[in-house]
Structures are given as structure tokens and as C-alpha cells.
Amino acid sequence: MSDKLNLVLNVWRQKGPKDAGRFVRYEVKDISTHMSFLEMLDVLNERLLAQGEEPIAFDHDCREGICGACGVVIDGSPHGPSKRTTTCQLHMRSFRSGQELTVEPWRAAAFPVLRDLVVDRSALDRIIQAGGYVGVRSGSPRDANSIPVRKEDADLAMDAAACIGCGACVAACPNASASLFTAAKISHLALLPQGQPERRERAIAMVARMDGEGFGHCTNHGECESSCPKGISVDNIARMNREFLAAAAASRRPLGAEAKDDDGGA
Amino acid sequence: MAQPTGFLSTTVGQKALMALSGLALVGFVIAHMLGNLQVFLGPEALNAYARSLRAVPALLWAARAVLLLSVVAHVSTAIRLVQRAAAARPQGYRQAHHAATTYAARTMKISGPLLALFIAYHLAHLTFPGVAMGGYIHSPTDVYANVVAGFSIPWVAGIYVVAQVLLALHLYHGIWSMLQSLGASHPRIVQPRRALAQGLALLVLAGNLSIPIGVQLGVVR
Numbered sequence: 031m032s033d034k035l036n037l038v039l040n041v042w043r044q045k046g047p048k049d050a051g052r053f054v055r056y057e058v059k060d061i062s063t064h065m066s067f068l069e070m071l072d073v074l075n076e077r078l079l080a081q082g083e084e085p086i087a088f089d090h091d092c093r094e095g096i097c098g099a100c101g102v103v104i105d106g107s108p109h110g111p112s113k114r115t116t117t118c119q120l121h122m123r124s125f126r127s128g129q130e131l132t133v134e135p136w137r138a139a140a141f142p143v144l145r146d147l148v149v150d151r152s153a154l155d156r157i158i159q160a161g162g163y164v165g166v167r168s169g170s171p172r173d174a175n176s177i178p179v180r181k182e183d184a185d186l187a188m189d190a191a192a193c194i195g196c197g198a199c200v201a202a203c204p205n206a207s208a209s210l211f212t213a214a215k216i217s218h219l220a221l222l223p224q225g226q227p228e229r230r231e232r233a234i235a236m237v238a239r240m241d242g243e244g245f246g247h248c249t250n251h252g253e254c255e256s257s258c259p260k261g262i263s264v265d266n267i268a269r270m271n272r273e274f275l276a277a278a279a280a281s282r283r284p285l286g287a288e289a290k291d292d293d294g295g296a
Numbered sequence: 297m298a299q300p301t302g303f304l305s306t307t308v309g310q311k312a313l314m315a316l317s318g319l320a321l322v323g324f325v326i327a328h329m330l331g332n333l334q335v336f337l338g339p340e341a342l343n344a345y346a347r348s349l350r351a352v353p354a355l356l357w358a359a360r361a362v363l364l365l366s367v368v369a370h371v372s373t374a375i376r377l378v379q380r381a382a383a384a385r386p387q388g389y390r391q392a393h394h395a396a397t398t399y400a401a402r403t404m405k406i407s408g409p410l411l412a413l414f415i416a417y418h419l420a421h422l423t424f425p426g427v428a429m430g431g432y433i434h435s436p437t438d439v440y441a442n443v444v445a446g447f448s449i450p451w452v453a454g455i456y457v458v459a460q461v462l463l464a465l466h467l468y469h470g471i472w473s474m475l476q477s478l479g480a481s482h483p484r485i486v487q488p489r490r491a492l493a494q495g496l497a498l499l500v501l502a503g504n505l506s507i508p509i510g511v512q513l514g515v516v517r
């Protein structure tokens with residue numbers, strides 16, 4: 031097998047939020063199979079720059095699969111065809127020479143396209159601002175392990191906390207729902223002792239913010255889990271629902287009163 | 297989009313309502329099937345069962361009210377949520393790709409409304425006849441004779457068979473989805489959830505299909 035590929039890319043080009051956008055066809059040649067998908071786009075961009083054209087805008091930062099900045103939809107799959115892989119970690123050997131690929135941004139009303147493949151994911155930040163944190167005693171750090179945590183809960187919390195907030199779950203969901211993201215964030219705190227004081231308010235405020243951002247609802251297709259680069263389980267969505275229902279049943283304030291003080295925008 | 301201001305204006309609250317109304321309908325579908333299977337015990341058994349259902353009119357109408365409320369809540373919430381999802385992704389992908397979803401899940405929006413049509417047809421056929429469905433004489437007391445006469449007509453039996461397949465698809469995804477929506481994710485039931493949904497859907501499919509097919513094959517006469 032040769033370690034060079036020739037590909038045809040149909041890439042979404044959009045000058046800005048107001049531009050209608052369109053697909054533009056590019057041929058890329060002699061791509062090393064050892065490159066990542068983003069490095070392949072770098073090569074294409076070098077060529078576009080040399081030709082005096084605008085390079086393709088895409089988000090990236092760590093390029094080692096931990097920051098959650100990157101992400102494009104390749105042939106309908108967020109982060110491409112490899113399981114549990116971010117776009118920056120996706121190797122070109124996952125493709126065949128001669129393949130024609132469609133490269134699109136995350137598509138959701140709550141993620142407006144800023145330019146080309148770059149979308150505004152600050153809606154996810156506002157969901158975190160609504161309650162995805164714990165109140166801590168500031169001052170000198172406490173001793174490690176001073177609060178005992180059941181091993182099982184620690185494991186589940188760690189699995190949920192693996193979410194890097196890339197938004198692939200929203201991109202993959204037929205309803206553009208942010209349920210997996212929100213559920214992972216609610217779960218990892220609900221499972222730990224540190225998350226208990228704000229547990230109820232958190233579940234209600236984060237769900238309300240998620241809805242307020244205009245994401246869709248969950249119909250339990252499971253597309254989110256299968257496209258998640260960290261393999262976050264949809265069991266977390268059931269946990270979020272339970273947390274929310276229990277909190278709404280126990281809440282002494284009318285629902286929505288909690289969310290008033292955090293007007294995150296949108 | 298405005299921040300929701302009440303339990304039923306959140307998506308999780310609306311899904312809980314879908315799930316609870318769906319649960320009431322699932323319970324009814326199973327009880328209805330078990331009752332109807334008495335057709336295999338002969339005319340006396342089925343007709344006595346039918347009489348017992350109507351023995352206390354207040355109970356009959358209370359049950360009908362619960363079912364009607366469930367259907368109204370289920371359908372109106374479904375419409376609301378489907379509209380919300382459409383607004384959440386105004387522009388779709390040029391190339392769609394499914395990695396995990398099932399046929400049953402993708403067709404909920406179709407199997408649901410078709411079931412609503414079937415429910416209307418079914419009520420007009422056997423419960424509130426008058427809209428003569430196929431040209432036999434409907435007897436108000438002999439339920440057994442009505443079932444046999446109705447299902448002897450091939451196209452009537454055909455409608456029921458198709459509707460049961462749709463119901464099985466709706467139940468398969470619906471029961472699994474309902475457990476998720478109500479937060480039933482205890483480690484002991486996480487694993488068997490899919491199997492439970494599949495098992496119940498297949499049970500209802502087999503039980504309900506046996507009646508029109510039994511009549512067509514002449515097992516029930």
C-alpha cells in the first residue's frame with residue numbers, strides 16, 4: 031500500500047455569519063497517510079495562500095485530542111469515520127485514495143457558523159455558567175483524599191468528566207440536542223460529594239439554560255454516544271433526567287426562578 | 297430562544313409527559329391484548345369479557361377519559377417537540393450518516409401519526425360502528441361475531457396487520473426511550489432495557505397479530 035493519497039474534498043465555505051455559504055470542490059494530491067485530517071487541511075491551506083485565495087478557517091488548538099477545539103463533519107460523521115477520535119487525531123490512513131469527501135461545520139441553530147468550518151460554541155459555555163461548577167472554600171488547598179468517594183461513583187464521575195466539550199454530540203444528534211454534553215456535566219458533579227450542595231439547583235438551571243439556547247430535545251437515538259470522541263455514555267442522559275425530575279419535584283421555588291439571576295445572553 | 301419558565305416548558309419535563317402518557321398507553325395496549333386473546337376461548341368467553349367491561353358505565357368512562365387524556369397529552373407534546381427539533385437544526389447536512397440509531401427510532405414521527413389514524417379507524421370499526429367498515433351487520437352484543445365477520449374481509453385484516461407492525465416499531469423505541477426519559481438508569485436495569493423493549497414489542501406484535509391471522513386462516517370461526 032502506498033502511503034500517499036489523492037482526495038477530492040467538498041468543503042463548506044462561508045465568509046461570515048450572514049453569508050449564505052456554499053460547497054467548494056478541492057483536489058488534494060500526495061497526502062501522507064501519516065498526516066492528521068487537520069494537517070491535510072493545513073497542506074491545502076498553504077496551497078490556497080500561495081494561490082492568493084482565502085484559506086479554509088477551522089478551529090483547533092491542542093491537536094492531541096484533549097482540548098475539544100477541533101471538529102468538522104466528514105461525510106455526515108462528526109470527527110470523521112474513526113470511533114473515539116477527534117478530528118485532530120484522525121489519521122489520513124482512515125481514507126482510501128480517490129475518495130471524495132464532504133466536509134461541513136457542526137450544524138445547529140445554537141451553533142451559528144462564524145466562518146467556513148468554525149462555529150460559535152459559546153452556548154455550551156453558558157450552560158456551564160448556569161451551574162456546572164461547585165462552590166469551594168478558597169484559601170489553602172485541602173489534603174488530597176480528605177473526602178472519601180466510593181470507587182464506583184469515582185469511576186462513573188471520571189467517565190462523565192472526560193467530556194471535552196467539543197460539541198460533536200450536538201452535531202451528531204438528529205435534533206441538534208445538547209443533552210449528552212449537559213448530562214455529562216450534571217453527572218460528574220452529581221456523583222461526587224463536592225457536588226451535593228448545589229445538586230438540585232444545578233440540574234434545573236443547566237437544563238433550563240440548555241433549552242434556552244435553542245438546542246433540541248433528546249429522542250434517544252444514541253448518535254451522540256457513538257460520535258463522542260470520549261465515548262460518553264447515554265446512561266448519563268437518563269441520570270440528568272432523573273436529577274432534573276427529582277429536583278423539580280423537591281424544589282420549593284417555582285421552576286425558572288433559579289435561572290433568572292444568570293442571564294448568560296442568547 | 298426564551299428560557300423555559302415551568303416544568304412543562306422544559307424539554308426534560310415534556311419528555312417526562314410523553315413517557316408517562318406513553319406508559320399509560322403501553323399498559324392499555326398490553327391489557328387490551330390479553331383481554332382480546334380470549335377470542336381463542338370461544339364466543340361465550342369473549343362476549344362475557346366484553347359484557348364485564350361495560351358492566352359499570354362509570355368505570356368504563358373513567359378508563360376512556362384517562363386514555364383520551366393520555367392520547368391528547370402524548371400527541372400534543374409530540375407535535376411541540378418535533379417542531380422544536382426542526383427549529384434546532386434549520387440547515388441539515390449535505391450527507392446524512394447514521395451510526396447508532398434504529399429504523400424504529402427514525403420512524404417515530406411516522407409510526408405515531410399512523411397509529412393515531414389507526415386508532416380512529418379501529419374505534420369506528422369495532423367500538424362506535426356505524427361507519428360500516430366492510431359491509432357486514434354489526435351486532436352490539438355479539439363481539440365475537442363482529443370480530444370474525446370483520447377480520448374475514450382480507451383488506452380489513454390487512455389494515456390490522458400493518459398497524460400492528462407499526463405499533464411494534466413504536467413500542468420498541470418507545471419503551472426504551474421512555475425508560476431513558478424517566479431516568480430509569482439504575483445499574484441493574486441499564487443492561488436489560490433494550491431487551492425489555494424488544495420483548496414487550498414482540499409479545500404485543502405476536503398476540504395482536506394472532507387474531508386477524510387466526511380468523512383469516514379459519515382457526516377462529
Ligand code: HEM
Nearest residue numbers: 249314315318321322374377404408409412470473474477
Ligand atoms: C398505542 C398508542 C401509543 C403508544 C403505546 C405510544 C407509546 C410511546 C412511548 C412509550 C414513547 C416514548 C416516550 C419517550 O420518548 O419518553 C412514545 C414516543 C413518541 N410517540 Fe407514541 N405512543 C402511541 C401513540 C402515538 C401517537 C398516536 C402518536 C401521534 C402523533 C405518537 C407519537 C410519538 C412520537 C413522535 C414519539 C417520540 C417523541 C419524541 O421524543 O420526540 N405516539 N410513544
Ligand code: FES
Nearest residue numbers: 091093098100118
Ligand atoms: S485540537 Fe484539541 S482536541 Fe482536537
